[in-house]
Amino acid sequence: MKIAMVCYPTHGGSGVVATELGLGLAKMGHEVHFISYSSPFRLRGFQQNVYYHEVNVSAYPLFKYPPYDLSLATKILEITREYNLDIVHVHYAIPHAISAYLAKQMLKGQGPKTVTTLHGTDITLVGQDKTFYEVVQFSIEESDGVTTVSNYLTERTKRDFAIKKDIKTIYNFVDTNRFSGVVTNCDARLFKPNNEKLLIHTSNFRKVKRLPDIIRIFAAVKKHVPSRLLLVGEGPERQTAHDLAVELGVHDDVLFLGTQDYIENLLGCADVFLLPSSEESFGLAALEAMSCETPVVGSTVGGIPEVVDHNLNGFLHPVGDVEAMSNSIVELLTNDGMIRDFKHEARKKAVTVFESSLLVPEYEKYYLKILNS
Numbered sequence: 001m002k003i004a005m006v007c008y009p010t011h012g013g014s015g016v017v018a019t020e021l022g023l024g025l026a027k028m029g030h031e032v033h034f035i036s037y038s039s040p041f042r043l044r045g046f047q048q049n050v051y052y053h054e055v056n057v058s059a060y061p062l063f064k065y066p067p068y069d070l071s072l073a074t075k076i077l078e079i080t081r082e083y084n085l086d087i088v089h090v091h092y093a094i095p096h097a098i099s100a101y102l103a104k105q106m107l108k109g110q111g112p113k114t115v116t117t118l119h120g121t122d123i124t125l126v127g128q129d130k131t132f133y134e135v136v137q138f139s140i141e142e143s144d145g146v147t148t149v150s151n152y153l154t155e156r157t158k159r160d161f162a163i164k165k166d167i168k169t170i171y172n173f174v175d176t177n178r179f180s181g182v183v184t185n186c187d188a189r190l191f192k193p194n195n196e197k198l199l200i201h202t203s204n205f206r207k208v209k210r211l212p213d214i215i216r217i218f219a220a221v222k223k224h225v226p227s228r229l230l231l232v233g234e235g236p237e238r239q240t241a242h243d244l245a246v247e248l249g250v251h252d253d254v255l256f257l258g259t260q261d262y263i264e265n266l267l268g269c270a271d272v273f274l275l276p277s278s279e280e281s282f283g284l285a286a287l288e289a290m291s292c293e294t295p296v297v298g299s300t301v302g303g304i305p306e307v308v309d310h311n312l313n314g315f316l317h318p319v320g321d322v323e324a325m326s327n328s329i330v331e332l333l334t335n336d337g338m339i340r341d342f343k344h345e346a347r348k349k350a351v352t353v354f355e356s357s358l359l360v361p362e363y364e365k366y367y368l369k370i371l372n373s
């Protein structure tokens, strides 16, 4: 098949899923064309069957907001004509799904089938904004196929957007060979010079990630267990987190590493991954940590309970329950038997349920179904 993969190129889960999916499909022999405004960060180096096409948006003094969605539609149109695409698969509805719809209309029925994968805030947050709601609803209805990354998100989409058509859940996945917990490129002792325990969180530091909770949890854990906190990423909540760490007197043990492209090298160093989000459709970062044998402590929100099993490979508590989360971490970090079992179970869940070689073929099957429908 010839497939276009339209996604955000930045350090976010939807771009990661799109890129890893495209690379996986290319390995299976499909021709994959990535389309974005810059090269997706996990598209590293040359791989057979993989193409990248950049969307350029023309500036004009009249445009206060240059229309990316129109330039993207035109790029999808051009690439479809040039390569005779079978499928255009867009990740994150806004604005990708409506651009794909527009390209299809311009091709007057001669175009490829469109598949939209909903990832999270395109439904739960941004998509609910009244300036986007009806466009998101329309573009879901008009996509030839729609998938989401968790049962939670499937149900939420159907409910909030009154969608009657079939939506398929295909879980996010991880390459468990690459995310193996074998630390290849970092010396864990640099992060824990006095053999401290290491907590880690990676995200784009938006409000939904509840960075202040992470700092408070860490401060509480540190009272009982010598520990340090690695914060990987960048985003609007960085300064708030920094200031709170200073206020609580734990700043010296909070390491802000900034955005990192090779997170697999860091996850294996950590003892616990933190994900106390207020909204999370899946939690890909938590899955990548589990694959590296790092248990997760987080919130019982959204799709997280489909990934993390409470009291087996992690602990989940209600959003904002900093005390329960820090108590669980202390319990885990002070019990060698428990941490050993949780690490084992975390890895086992990643390998048996979320390994990429199990889930990438699900997309292939789905494309074939859509093409034959």
Ligand code: GMT
Residues within 6 Å of the ligand: 011, 012, 013, 014, 015, 017, 119, 120, 121, 122, 149, 172, 208, 279, 280, 281, 282, 283, 284, 285
């Ligand atoms: O939905 C977002 O805000 C962005 C998106 C991203 O690109 O990081 O995150 C979502 O998609 C990921 C990949 O499917 C999921 O693992 C995340 O849980 C989800 N984020 C939220 O629901 C907040």
